[in-house]
Structure formats: C-alpha cells, structure tokens
Amino acid sequence: MNSVPAQHARILSGMRPTGRLHLGHYHGVLKNWVELQHEYECFFFVADWHALTTLYDDPSSIPDSVMEMVIDWLAVGVNQGEAKIFIQSQVPEHAELHLLLSMITPLGWLERVPTYKDQQEKLKEKDLATYGFLGYPLLQAADILIYKAGLVPVGEDQVSHVEFTREVARRFNHIYGRETGFEEMAEQAIKKMGKKSAKLYNRYRKAYQEQGDQSALDAARALLDSQQNITVNDRDRLFGYLEGSGRVILPEPQPLLTKASKMPGLDGQKMSKSYGNTIALRDDPEVVEKSLRTMPTDTNRVRRTDPGDPDRCPVWQFHLVYSSDGVKTWVQEGCRSAGIGCVECKQPIIDAVLQELKPIQERAKSFEAQPDLVRSILAEGCEAARDMAQSTMVEVRHAMSMNYR
Structure with a gap:
C-alpha cells in the first residue's frame, strides 16, 4: 500500500445480495477483490438498499441472500483481516449523505445516467417509476464518497457511474469548500510545510494552474501526502488550492478498470442466473x-x-x-x-x-457451520465502516452548517 498515493489508497466496491454466487461472479469480481485487498485499504459492502430499488415489493429474500453471498465472499478468500466487509444498511450515514447530496444534485444529471433507461427497458415487468430507482446512482455516489475512496473497481460499462460521482463531489466542494478566509488559511498551511516543500508546492501549483501540467498536479499531491507538519484539514485545503477551488471535503474518485469477465455460461451466453446457465460456487x-x-x-x-x-x-x-x-x-x-x-x-x-x-x-x-462467526465478521466490519462514515459526516455537516452542537 505504501507505493500507492494516499488519495488513491482506499477502494470501495459492493454487490447486491443475490444469494449464492456462481463462477461468473468469481472470475468477474471476486478474484479481483482477493488481489486488491493485499495492495489497498478495501471496503467491500453488501448493497442491500440498492436491492430495494427493484425488490421493494418483496424484500423477504434479502436477509438470507446477504448471508449466502457473504459466505461465498469469505470462501473464495476475501479476508476480514485484510478488508472491511459490511452491510450498507447497517451504516445509516450512507442514507444521510445521500439525502444531503440530493439537495444539490440537478435532476437532469440523474435522468441522463446511461443505465437508467436501459434498466427500465430490461425490467419492463416491474414498476420502476420510483424516486429510489431514479436516485440509485446518487446513493452509489454516497457509498463511495462517504469513505473518501480514491479508486472504484469497475468495468468499462460502469465508468459513467464513477464520472457521475466525480461531478457530484466537484459540485459539493465548489459550493461548500469556500470557507471564509480560505486563501489565507491555505497560505498559512503552505508555510507549515517548511521552505523547501513550500517552494516546491508553489512551483507545482503555478505549473498546473498556468500551463495545465498534469504531472505537476500529481507531483504536488504526492508532496502533500508526504507532509508530516500539516493537519488533515490543511492537506484538504491545499489539495483544493492546487486546482484553484476550495477545500476538498469529498475527494473525487477515479475508476479502476477491471478486465471484462471471460467466464461464459453453459450455453455460451454471459453466465447469469436469469439465463439459467450458471455453475454455482x-x-x-x-x-x-x-x-x-x-x-x-x-x-x-x-x-x-x-x-x-x-x-x-x-x-x-x-x-x-x-x-x-x-x-x-x-x-x-x-x-x-x-x-x-x-x-x-x-x-x-x-x-x-x-x-x-x-x-x-x-x-x-x-x-x-459457523453462522455466528459470519455475523461477527459483518458486525466488526460494520463498526469499522461506520467509524469512518461518521468522521466524514462530521465534516459534511459542518460544511453545510448542519452542526448544532
């Protein structure tokens, strides 16, 4: 993990609870998770609220599906000692951030998400004219942003969801990152870095803002990651100051492209339960x-x-x-x-x-044979995830003037 820039060292990925998994899941997602957990700080979650966007009329299968799916995660080698494994609905801060982000997200952004109309076409038998279905990309954005994940493993067809998340984070930072006295606080933070580092930072900042030098931006971010004399808030301010914006409260994630799964179904089509062509793990x-x-x-x-x-x-x-x-x-x-x-x-x-x-x-x-162990693993993961989510929400509430204590 030390070789990875700090802002990209955390990964967030999740799956809807669909019960027992098959070889398509293994080769398409889980083998990649097992590798990533050794290199990054990984958060893997069961997206049970996302399941409600299409199963809202009969959610009775979700609890058993959660347990069955997590057992398969653990069986293939996803390790609770290497990654945080948790259930989305057990970290209610996801819903709070989703609500707050919905206040600033233009309706048109949601309607233009490519998968919105595609899924409506594929699932014609279901009534998907709900806010939950329209807003699920924003809930996905909240899932990512609440852990300040730098990388999101996705296939090429899902890159648009990460780009949507980046737009939401950018809008949030633009609206709420402009603290009173921001520039003065940023300049004070630069001085704390020491003369040599401050000089380098200013040189990189000028090269990026005046010439659009992306390598200078990357070098400046790496420089900030290495600083021991500044606070986390100072670092977030200086990230924003680099790009000419305000303090970065919610960092923009990047897609981590994964290879398309080559695992076919028994009939040559994509392996899928809906096609009845699977081999379950x-x-x-x-x-x-x-x-x-x-x-x-x-x-x-x-x-x-x-x-x-x-x-x-x-x-x-x-x-x-x-x-x-x-x-x-x-x-x-x-x-x-x-x-x-x-x-x-x-x-x-x-x-x-x-x-x-x-x-x-x-x-x-x-x-x-040890369901209590599985529940204990999930409880431990939920606690760790919630600690981080709560920390992010303290910053978000403060930025949005929702802190009344």
Whole structure:
C-alpha cells in the first residue's frame, strides 16, 4: 500500500445480495477483490438498499441472500483481516449523505445516467417509476464518497457511474469548500510545510494552474501526502488550492478498470442466473460434472466422426478460461479433424472446474457451520465502516452548517 498515493489508497466496491454466487461472479469480481485487498485499504459492502430499488415489493429474500453471498465472499478468500466487509444498511450515514447530496444534485444529471433507461427497458415487468430507482446512482455516489475512496473497481460499462460521482463531489466542494478566509488559511498551511516543500508546492501549483501540467498536479499531491507538519484539514485545503477551488471535503474518485469477465455460461451466453446457465460456487461436484457433460456443443457435429469448429462451441469458451496452451492446441486439432469427441473435449474442463471449486467449497462448509462467526465478521466490519462514515459526516455537516452542537 505504501507505493500507492494516499488519495488513491482506499477502494470501495459492493454487490447486491443475490444469494449464492456462481463462477461468473468469481472470475468477474471476486478474484479481483482477493488481489486488491493485499495492495489497498478495501471496503467491500453488501448493497442491500440498492436491492430495494427493484425488490421493494418483496424484500423477504434479502436477509438470507446477504448471508449466502457473504459466505461465498469469505470462501473464495476475501479476508476480514485484510478488508472491511459490511452491510450498507447497517451504516445509516450512507442514507444521510445521500439525502444531503440530493439537495444539490440537478435532476437532469440523474435522468441522463446511461443505465437508467436501459434498466427500465430490461425490467419492463416491474414498476420502476420510483424516486429510489431514479436516485440509485446518487446513493452509489454516497457509498463511495462517504469513505473518501480514491479508486472504484469497475468495468468499462460502469465508468459513467464513477464520472457521475466525480461531478457530484466537484459540485459539493465548489459550493461548500469556500470557507471564509480560505486563501489565507491555505497560505498559512503552505508555510507549515517548511521552505523547501513550500517552494516546491508553489512551483507545482503555478505549473498546473498556468500551463495545465498534469504531472505537476500529481507531483504536488504526492508532496502533500508526504507532509508530516500539516493537519488533515490543511492537506484538504491545499489539495483544493492546487486546482484553484476550495477545500476538498469529498475527494473525487477515479475508476479502476477491471478486465471484462471471460467466464461464459453453459450455453455460451454471459453466465447469469436469469439465463439459467450458471455453475454455482457451492454446487455439488456431481451437479457440476453433469452440467458440464450436458453442455451444448457445435451443432454441426451430429456424429462422432463429423469435424467441428471450436469457435462455434460453448465448451471452447471454457477452455479459453481454464486450459493450458497445450490443451487448447489438442482441442483445436482434435475437434477440427474429428480426432476427439465432445465428451473427451469436456473432460479437462470438468477436472479444472472441480479442482478450482474444491477448496472454495471446503471453506464454505466451514462458514456455513459457523453462522455466528459470519455475523461477527459483518458486525466488526460494520463498526469499522461506520467509524469512518461518521468522521466524514462530521465534516459534511459542518460544511453545510448542519452542526448544532
């Protein structure tokens, strides 16, 4: 973590509670989380309030789905000692910040979020003409901003949500970061840095503001991160002073692009519960083997002696995820020449998937047998998350003149 700039050292990511997870979740999100937790300060949360945007009419499945999903997180290696694992609704400050941000967020910003109309089209059977559904991108922004997360792991299709969060933070800082005597306080903070650092800061600030030198801005931020003689508030002021704005109360996050998941479903489409083409992380080995053995293959291979085309076969997509170059060559040559049959082709996949799932399932059984331990992990994570959220809300309330104590 020491090699990461302080303003980008914290990561926030979450998932809606959908119950037991499948290989698509594992390869698309969870493997990345397991790696990130060793490099960053990570906050991983169960987005149960977000689930209510589409399940508001029947939320009864949410509690069990939360527990099942968290067990899978822990089973794949998300570690409560490395990351904070918590439930969104158990940190009510998320809702408070969402409310306060809603006071300054233009309605048009919400209506133009790309996924708003897309989801309405995909979920036509549900009445989504609710404020909760319209406002969920702002709740996502509150989720991120309340922990001052510098990085948010997203796929390319979700970058717009992070950009929306940046716009909200920028607007908030512009409106509320202009303290009385801001420039005088910033200049006093510069002096506290010492002559050499102060001179460097001013040089970087001038290069950025007069020439738009992005490298100067990055160098100045790194310089501020290394300072021991200034307070947190002074550092936030100087971040804002760099860019010619006010004090940075809510830092703007950056998207951390993740590779698109290459995990296909059993039918070659994206693996999804709605398509009924999944392999769950806790499916019995017999179920996994049967699912893979009965996968559809190249429809042109009617008989064992018919040559096939791996590029037209869902099984080949599994080989791209699991198989070595040697096995892939064997598949390509054997399939095209009818040298191997579809049953033979599937066996390396069956072996690889079962081998991958075995340690996950063993750990899952251990957590299933200890529900109180899982609840304790969540309670500990919620407490740590709430401490940080409360700290942010003290600043936000003060900036918005909502501090009456």
